[in-house]
Amino acid sequence: NEAEQSTPVLFDGLTEENLQFVSKLKDSSSSCAVDVSTVWWEAAGCRELCVVTACENSVSLWKPLAPDHWGKVYTWQLGEIPVIQIIPLLDTCNLICIALGNLEIGEIRLLLYSSENDSFKQSLVKTGNIKAVLGLKDRRLVSSSRSMQEQEVEVVSFSETGRSKHGQTLMPPEETVLAFAEVEGVKDALVGTTAVNSIVVWNLKTGQLLKKMHVGYSYPASICHRAYSDSGLLFVVLSHPHAKESESCGNPAFRVIAFNPKTARSTGVIFSSLPPGHAGRYVEGEVKDALAAAVLSSGAIAVWDLLLGRCTALLPPGPAGGWALVRWGAAGAGLLAGRGDGSVCLYRYA
Amino acid sequence: CSDSDLGPISLNWFEELSSEAPP
Secondary structure, eight states: OHHHHTOOBOOTTOOSOSEEEEEEEEOTTOSOOOEEEEEEEEETTEEEEEEEEEOSSEEEEEEEEETTEEEEEEEEEOOSSOEEEEEOOTTOBSEEEEEEESSSEEEEEEEEEETTTTEEEEEEEEEEEEEEEEEETTTEEEEEEEETTEEEEEEEEEOTTOOEEEEEEEOOOSSOEEEEEEEETSTTEEEEEETTSEEEEEETTTOOEEEEEEOOSSSTTOEEEEEEEETTEEEEEEEOTTOOOBTTTBSEEEEEEEEETTTTEEEEEEEEEOOTTOOSOEEEEEEETTEEEEEETTSOEEEEETTTTEEEEEEOOOTTOOEEEEEEOSTTOOEEEEETTSEEEEEEEO | OOGGGGOOOOTTHHHHHHHHSOO
């Protein structure tokens, strides 16, 4: 039934299904999925790609038991502060990072397994009025936080066993940083988008703030999802939750902009708009490589090929309710889609 | 916009900006 309920709708005469239902996880004890992610987990010498689901007051780890079947390994119970998001830590094993808070992030915690005393543990990484956080390569975490007038942008490193090591401070811009993205192709380069719609560029090694570039007024509150450098240009993938619909671009969800970091000038490269005739707006989404996925206000999930600037699949809300969140799994794990009832469906994208 | 509107492009933009920016 689930597969029938969640059959992707295809556009533009595509002849093969590129989004296929694989399996479903349902935590009977939870009522609402807050976030979902994948994590490498090693136990008894076996390293597997597992799924992590977060509810308001708990986070569960699921391992593959048989093809398309998942079993819960462990559930971390959190305190009174609700979980807001899972923060994927790239190229790590047995480490899960989560953000907790009410309207904003107030706490970042690490969930882990300690082989020393054979137990699942959690540890506090950071507290504060945290505006944005991103997991970086080499077991690092960058965050922006506000205290009174000042903004702090800090990088924290972890050891393999999850111990926090020295933190490094990056020079903060005047405006609040709302999202980060590592720059592919340039080691030590990091970009961020700010509350006044600027792109800022840092040198992670020295902490220098290298450049500030304005995105433009047509697309307020842009959020950076991905950045890469090619041929001397900095390409940034942005989402536009508050962009206005236009005749030329339709209702844009994602946009790729090329910046010349030397001159701060920019040009739009490609727009990825909502499917034609589809009412609603971009609510939240994620980008992985050249693929973007977003939950729309209609409760549907749309997938775009950013190189083509075209929507390639649409998951309708279905009788079980609208989709609430969408994430890309690591290592070709496909698309993870969560509903308000706490269920998470896995789809293969090919 | 055309690429010419972006101004002179440098393949080493990161190193150049790092040497120009305040420490």
